[in-house]
Amino acid sequence: MEEENLGQPLLKKRYYQNCPGCKVDRAKELGTDVSIRNISYIWMTVLCGTLPIASLFPFVYFMVKDFNVAESEEDISAYAGYVGSSFMLGRSLTSILWGIMSDRYGRKPVIIIGVMTVVVFNTLFGLSTNLWMAISMRFFLGSLNGLLGPVKAYTTEIFIEEKQALGLSSVVAAWGVGLxxxxxxxxxxxxxTLKYPHLFPKDSFWDKFPYFLPCFVISVFAFVVAIACIWLPETLHYHNGSKESNDNVEAAEVDSSEIKKDKSIFLNWPLMSSIIVYCVFSLHDIAYQEVFSLWAVSPRRLGGLNFTTNDVGNVMAISGFAMMIYQLALYPSLQKACGPVNLARITGALSIPLLQSYPFMTLLSGSTLYLVLNIASILRYLMFETISTGLFLLQNRAVEQHQRGAANGFAMTAMSAFKIIGPAGGGALLAWSQKRLSASFLPGTHVVFLVLNIVEGVGVILMFKPFLGEKKEKPMEQLQ
Incomplete structure (x- = not known):
């Protein structure tokens, strides 16, 4: 028997025996419990896509310095920005292509290819011996790693409609924690070899490639995830040798007059406006991460904090732990009370004075500096997570399920294009600011954080009407 008529008669759903998408849909209909296995897959794959993005920020300053390409110490930050931007350049060029391939060949193969890309090119990046090799490996890592867009579409397809918000929240939480x-x-x-000489002796392999270990650890994790993805359920539908979407499976449920009303995603203003706002905040976020790490490890005489990579790692780890607790325990209640858009507006406005206080931290030292910096870093990351989660929910609510793959692919391309500017622009701006420490107006890093706040301010303004649109919900009688 090739197909089975199961489920409620009014829905007239058809399930094909050899179709992986039908198996997923049937499992969703038979049980409404959220699968821990599915959430685990989401967390693992999203972490594989996000861990390599920012893992280089604490050490890229020292890596570029070891390449001996900078004519002066002030120029190191500019070259470091090029290394950071190359990943986003690659991703911006191929995100739509990977989205199309996931629609044609399935979410699972694209996700596995993306994870294996991390294994190969993140490892090679750790073995870089010159600036051009580092830039090339990061570019290939970004261009061949197209898993984040398909994962977003996969998340909406693997959960029942009532649980999709939890699934999307898991994507955002894993993404933020990974960053x-x-x-x-x-x-x-x-x-x-400098930090753990008893484990990694001098003049060993680890001394010759001092930045390989963090890349290797992430690559090992990605290899384990790639093996686990062999059992990843596919959500794409295969019927009679052809590939169909969820919407074709349930075509009997959809009135043909409704289909004709579907607009192009480019004419969907609630979607496009939320993507534009998200791109502005993404630009701000990646620029902040680049600037913060380079500023923290810069010497005091250049307006930095003279931190070690361990110090930066401590700040990031504490912020990540706090963000995980916030996303899982506090955000749902706050979002329910204020709404995702209003909450994003409030936190966006509050983050501006917080960020402008950063340059004054150079006046502090010792435990006071660590305490203040950690509090500021935690608040800043929680605020960005609030903004990005709200906008991400807004994007997915602005389109129907059969358009979410294309919408997420375009959002990834647009976001990556904006993020190309962030590391290069942030690094160049920081390098320029370190040459004007004695300026009478906004000396040193004061001008850097002012520029970041201008970008943040633009994003906050765009979150208000008439620019930001919201999809009008259908009346309940039309949904019944």
């Missing part, structure tokens, strides 16, 4: 834990790993594990 914090990544730098923590980079900070703890870079230059191991």
């Amino acid at each position: 914090v834990i990544g730098p923590a790993l980079g900070g703890y594990l870079a230059q191991p």
